[in-house]
Amino acid sequence: MSVLVYTxxxxxxxxxxxxxxxxxxxxxxxxxxxxxxxLSIGKVEQDELSALGAYGATNVLSVDDAPGxxxxxxxxxxxxxxxxxxxxxxxxLAHNNTGKAIAPRLSVRLKAGLATxxxxxxxxxxxxxxxxxxxxxxxxxxxxILTDSAILTLAQNSxxxxxxxxxxxxEAFDPGVDVAGVRTSIRDVQKQEGKLLLSDAEVVISGGRxxxxxxxxxxxxxxxxxLGGATACSRPVSDExxxxxxxxxxxxxKIIAPNLYMAFGISGAIQHLAGVSSSKCxxxxxxxxxxxxxxxxxxxxxxxxxxxxxxxxxxIKAAKAQ
Amino acid sequence: xxxxxxxxNVPDTTTKVKFSNDNTAFDDSGVQWIINxxxxxxxxxxxxxxxxxxxxxxxxxVVTVGPAGAEPTLxxxxxxxxxxxxxxxxxxxxxxxxxxxxxxxxxxGEYDMIFCGxxxxxxxxxxxxxxxxxxxxxxxxxxxxxxxxxxGEAVITRDIDGGKExxxxxxxxxxxxxxxxxxxxxxxxxxxxxxxxxxxxxxxPAIEAEPLIHYQEYVMPEPKAPCKMIEADQVKELxxxxxxxxxxx
Ligand SMILES: Cc1cc2nc3c(=O)[nH]c(=O)nc-3n(C[C@H](O)[C@H](O)[C@H](O)COP(=O)(O)OP(=O)(O)OC[C@H]3O[C@@H](n4cnc5c(N)ncnc54)[C@H](O)[C@@H]3O)c2cc1C
Ligand SMILES: Nc1ncnc2c1ncn2[C@@H]1O[C@H](COP(=O)(O)O)[C@@H](O)[C@H]1O
Numbered sequence: 001m002s003v004l005v006y007t008x009x010x011x012x013x014x015x016x017x018x019x020x021x022x023x024x025x026x027x028x029x030x031x032x033x034x035x036x037x038x039l040s041i042g043k044v045e046q047d048e049l050s051a052l053g054a055y056g057a058t059n060v061l062s063v064d065d066a067p068g069x070x071x072x073x074x075x076x077x078x079x080x081x082x083x084x085x086x087x088x089x090x091x092x093l094a095h096n097n098t099g100k101a102i103a104p105r106l107s108v109r110l111k112a113g114l115a116t117x118x119x120x121x122x123x124x125x126x127x128x129x130x131x132x133x134x135x136x137x138x139x140x141x142x143x144x145i146l147t148d149s150a151i152l153t154l155a156q157n158s159x160x161x162x163x164x165x166x167x168x169x170x171e172a173f174d175p176g177v178d179v180a181g182v183r184t185s186i187r188d189v190q191k192q193e194g195k196l197l198l199s200d201a202e203v204v205i206s207g208g209r210x211x212x213x214x215x216x217x218x219x220x221x222x223x224x225x226x227l228g229g230a231t232a233c234s235r236p237v238s239d240e241x242x243x244x245x246x247x248x249x250x251x252x253x254k255i256i257a258p259n260l261y262m263a264f265g266i267s268g269a270i271q272h273l274a275g276v277s278s279s280k281c282x283x284x285x286x287x288x289x290x291x292x293x294x295x296x297x298x299x300x301x302x303x304x305x306x307x308x309x310x311x312x313x314x315x316i317k318a319a320k321a322q
Numbered sequence: 323x324x325x326x327x328x329x330x331n332v333p334d335t336t337t338k339v340k341f342s343n344d345n346t347a348f349d350d351s352g353v354q355w356i357i358n359x360x361x362x363x364x365x366x367x368x369x370x371x372x373x374x375x376x377x378x379x380x381x382x383x384v385v386t387v388g389p390a391g392a393e394p395t396l397x398x399x400x401x402x403x404x405x406x407x408x409x410x411x412x413x414x415x416x417x418x419x420x421x422x423x424x425x426x427x428x429x430x431g432e433y434d435m436i437f438c439g440x441x442x443x444x445x446x447x448x449x450x451x452x453x454x455x456x457x458x459x460x461x462x463x464x465x466x467x468x469x470x471x472x473x474g475e476a477v478i479t480r481d482i483d484g485g486k487e488x489x490x491x492x493x494x495x496x497x498x499x500x501x502x503x504x505x506x507x508x509x510x511x512x513x514x515x516x517x518x519x520x521x522x523x524x525x526x527p528a529i530e531a532e533p534l535i536h537y538q539e540y541v542m543p544e545p546k547a548p549c550k551m552i553e554a555d556q557v558k559e560l561x562x563x564x565x566x567x568x569x570x571x
Contacts, residue, residue, distance in 0.1 A: 187477070
């Protein structure tokens, strides 16, 4: 039973996310007894494509003359064609904007049960049962797929990269779909150039209303820079306009799972935690010893963030210099 | 233009989650039900579009697939300003079942714009909107963070991974909305609540539809180890712990 994985590229490059997906698909293929084919859409160099082999893909299908923008219907047709051509029964995609947009359409098109935001390998393969987060991280559910074919979207940062050291053969793939039917037209694209994306960051430094004013963000930015991380904030902070909306994390904002999440002056409301509680390590600095953030944190300081932050920057710089 | 807003009836976001029957069902005793936050924002934006006379919006319908217990949530949506409501009488089931019910409602009603939220805050599916659009064979635009009407088309900002795009799409289509689509959700005023009582709420029977997945069991996350507290004047110690114990620096 072969597994197809859709590996998205950004301007011709794969990110860690794509490699996580291939790693996951490769472990899954071992469980179901099959091989992994990766599907790439858009212009990607051969070297980059064959690098997917190192994470367990044996075959890469490359559709390189795909249209610039993501049209959900068109992508659904391309991926369906690849599923059919490879005879795959399982499809793996990322639980990101792209995956959320096309996986449900594919579920209907392929009559394949869809589990979204999957957090680990299946606990059984016949029937296929996979764990996913529900209630915004307050619980997990075991989802049983009732159909022959399955589609899984994998939650970001939930699977370790595993290098298998293999190599992949690359095949140009013509899905034979008609672009004339595309009805969404793209007027303008604004990429977040040069900036580390919050969802890609391994370290996230975040501030809440306890930071008092937009003028106090200097040390947060500095700390993020020293650690090669990104900055984030609580919802009221972006509502106030102290920080841009893209930085708002939580149930209604971005859901992230970095290695390290540092929260300064954030109370830890349940809706905030819904976006950050999967972080591997959480550090909280808050003046209120009873703030709920300390229940979610691994390390805490009861104190004034405005005082602790500059000291932390100094100490971390010193530690890094050693 | 006729707009349909799909409303998922969900537990209040502060609900303490519990399960019953050997962890195979959500225990809804004592739960407060609300309009799913993204659906509430979609409805808010829809009302703004309708109130702006330059837009040709004639009617706003809200729909939910759920048992009679979901009706107060629909009434709330009517109080916010929807013109009429439909409840498909069924336990909500998996996303495929729900989407099939909604597709049947759309086929009966001729809607130009159909809005869903990016996810339900209970099962975090992110599935119904996309499935619905595929069943109807119409375009879908996902992660919509702003929307306006221009020459009978929708002009939409959507998030892509690593940026934003402006797209335009002719009707009919499904818009899957997220934060940004409206600033603050609208709260029903007293007058709206009074008027909502008289607005039509139609109950329709469910159609046959297959579920594709089954939620077999629920598990609570492992309890976390207690937070290690460090004195405010021991910042160096924190750095040491992050470096050598947690190994995250
Ligand atoms: C449906 C819904 C969805 C929501 N979605 C989100 C979401 O996605 N994300 C989100 O963040 N919120 C969300 N919220 C809002 C959430 O409930 C909280 O109101 C919000 O997270 C609080 O932000 P905060 O911690 O920055 O501010 P506050 O709650 O005001 O907390 C400020 C904290 O700073 C501390 N403090 C004050 N001064 C200092 C100092 N000098 N040094 C250190 N600490 C200090 C205080 O002790 C306090 O704990 C949502 C709410 C609802 C109802
Ligand atoms: N039972 C339901 N009735 C009506 N609309 C629903 C229902 N469930 C989900 N939806 C819609 O689909 C969106 C995504 O839900 P989900 O796929 O369950 O995460 C929600 O924001 C609603 O707009």
